[in-house]
Amino acid sequence: MFRSSVQRYSLIVLGSLMGLFACSAANTPGEVEVTGGKIKGTVTEQLVTYKGIPFAAPPVGELRWRPPQPVTPWTGVKETTDYGNDCMQLPFPSDAAPLGKTPAEDCLYANVWAPKDADGSTPVLVWIYGGGFVNGGASPAVYDGSEFAKNGVIFVSFNYRLGRFGFFAHPALTAEAKAAGDMLANYAYMDQIAALKWVNENIAAFGGDANNVTIMGESAGGGSVHAMMQAKQVRGLFNRAIIMSGGGRSLFGHRKVSEPVPGSLAGEQYGLNYAEKHGITGKDAEALAALRELSAQDIVDGFNLATLFNPSPTDKPTWAGGPMQDGEIITATTEDALRDGSVAKVDVMVGATSMDIGFNSFKTKAGLFASFGPYTDKARQVYDPAGDLPFQAVGYSVGQDRTMQEPARFVAEQMTAHGQKAFYYRFGTVAKSNDSPGAPHASDIPFFFNTVAAKYGDALTEQDAAAAETIHQYIVSFAKTGQPESDGAPAWQAFDPAQSNMLNMTRSGEMKHATDPWKARLDVVKAAVEHSN
Incomplete structure (x- = not known):
């Protein structure tokens, strides 16, 4: 009987130790589980920082000009200690927020700065960078979220596709999207929607409160906040908005995907002009396959903030200039949406420099x-x-x-x-x-x-x-x-x-x-x- 009691006691102690070890392993500092698998960040005295977290599959090859797709799960623990690539673009020397990473098409990564004591009730701030929709990224040093986390706010940033990767229309793409039931044209906004959904689904793992989320953006990022306020796909996923130099009247009113409007071609016509410039004709799947085989440099086509407003050298312009009314995400000008109240009912902070x-x-x-x-x-x-x-x-x-x-x-x-x-x-x-x-544009950041x-x-x-x-x-x-x-x-x-x-x-x-x-x-x-x- 005595031996039996000792054995039982030993088993209890062993079980307790195993449970303790298991608990310790499950709560390794800086290690959390998100959509796709486990990640490990950088732990400091006050913060835990995670950089380069995949929130969607790389939008390359057949996924170029498609809505962001789910991440491929990984095994083991992914080290998230450095930013992922910024999205493909042509950087320029005078950028107010120079990039910290090399641009590439594989770029759909998020970053999180969290207070070490985040307890599930910690408020969340999500940043959307600017850059005229042709430049920008989450890696610039001035976009570091440490000070927010030190002050009790979980800060999230992410990348979204730019230029012709982020905004592109072509009859073959329209046909493909309609056949698949996909949204079209505004791929950058689809990335932003995917990132906000990722935050909603995963921020609790970092100690954040998914019911206390503020989105903030500057310039094109401010325009993106307007877009997210209009987008029904993320309605209810954020509670407040900060719009820095984001306009607020004529945004999204000057081009549509298939219909020409006064003063602007239809988005599809810009796409056809661009394809013709590269020797691609037709409106079928073969033309689309050829477009997807073009190099990333060909897609950038020399555009950045320094060249964006240069006059077109031909009577067939090839760059539509960003967002389009697609009927799903963007359905009206910002002015009309604000007037009729079809935007998210959230409190806002808004201004300019x-x-x-x-x-x-x-x-x-x-x-x-x-x-x-x-x-x-x-x-x-x-x-x-x-x-x-x-x-x-x-x-x-x-x-x-x-x-x-x-x-x-x-x-x-x-x-x-x-x-x-x-x-x-x-x-x-x-x-x-x-x-x-x-104070010049962007100097507020x-x-x-x-x-x-x-x-x-x-x-x-x-x-x-x-x-x-x-x-x-x-x-x-x-x-x-x-x-x-x-x-x-x-x-x-x-x-x-x-x-x-x-x-x-x-x-x-x-x-x-x-x-x-x-x-x-x-x-x-x-x-x-x-x-x-």
């Missing part, structure tokens, strides 16, 4: 002001009251107001009208080492991310660092609770159309919450736009 993108095609002040129609005199009063400002300066101000500033306020107005909170801002902070008269050290290096000043910390805390707070707050900084109140209130991030980094100082300018832009509609 103080020297954002602005184009002016007019040759004289008279022509520029005449474009305001019945508001010509009012436009002259608010933009050039004494009549002595240089034409270039006036044209730029009007251009950025039409492209970025007024559309951002329009988004705040419409979301407020639909019962959501909108937090409206203008980023004007300029690093001390920069002599720019205002390192401040929002608090990665100014990576951007400015030895030139970083205490003033720059303090401004970045203040702004970053607003973003963290919005991602956590939906209310942007920052210690010692002004309370950021939700947008009130009657007041046109905003947070003005000034040149020196001081935060001012007040009526928009450019209200009169934006009011006349709005009046002219709505008169012409």
Whole structure:
């Protein structure tokens, strides 16, 4: 009996130890299981970082110009300690966010920065990069998510296809997609949808709360946030949105897949022109097979942000310029979708930089002001009251107001009208080492991310660092609770159309919450736009 008791006790102890060892193995620091298999990241004192996680199969060969397909499961534990390839593109030297990885077609990878103590209730922020839909990636140093994770937010970034890989139409592709019941043309947006679904299905493994997700994007990434707000395929998968320099009126309105619209060819015609340039004719499966056999360099075709707006050398343009109304993901212009309330009902943070993108095609002040129609005199009063400002300066101000500033306020107005909170801002902070008269497009990113050290290096000043910390805390707070707050900084109140209130991030980094100082300018832009509609 005694031996039997000892044996039973020994078995209990052994079983307990085996259970302990099994538990330890299942909870190896930095090791989690996601769709496809187990991954292991990099563990530091505060964070666990995972880079290069496949969220879809490589879109190569027969998968070029198809919706993202499920990942192929792997065995063992995949090391996820470095970024995957950025998506295929032609980089350019003056990029504000230079890539950290070599571009390739095999590029559908996600990255996660998680607090070490994430407990399943940790809020999540998902980043969508910009780059005009022809450049960009998740690997630039200024997109590092460490500061978010240090402040209690799980940060996720991912790659999506660019250029002609991401947006392409051709009659043979349309036929293939219809036969398979697939979406078509906007492959970049399909990648973004797949990434958001991946987050929804897997973020709990990292300690994240799938019911507290904010999406954020800048420039083309901001336009992508608009697209995701319109896309029914991800409705309910995010709870808030941050739109940085993403426009908000005419997006998605200037081209369709099969139908020509005024001022633009149908997407399929651009595809036919491109195929003809490479000696491929016809609209059948044979033509599509030949297109898929072209090299990645041929698909890039020399396009990047530096060459994107060059005039076509022929009367048969080959690049449609990005997103198309496909009838599934994008069904309307951003303006129409916002007006009719067919976008996701989420709270938003929206704004632009103080020297954002602005184009002016007019040759004289008279022509520029005449474009305001019945508001010509009012436009002259608010933009050039004494009549002595240089034409270039006036044209730029009007251009950025039409492209970025007024559309951002329009988004705040419409979301407020639909019962959501909108937090409206203008980023004007300029690093001390920069002599720019205002904040250029994309200069807000390192401040929002608090990665100014990576951007400015030895030139970083205490003033720059303090401004970045203040702004970053607003973003963290919005991602956590939906209310942007920052210690010692002004309370950021939700947008009130009657007041046109905003947070003005000034040149020196001081935060001012007040009526928009450019209200009169934006009011006349709005009046002219709505008169012409």
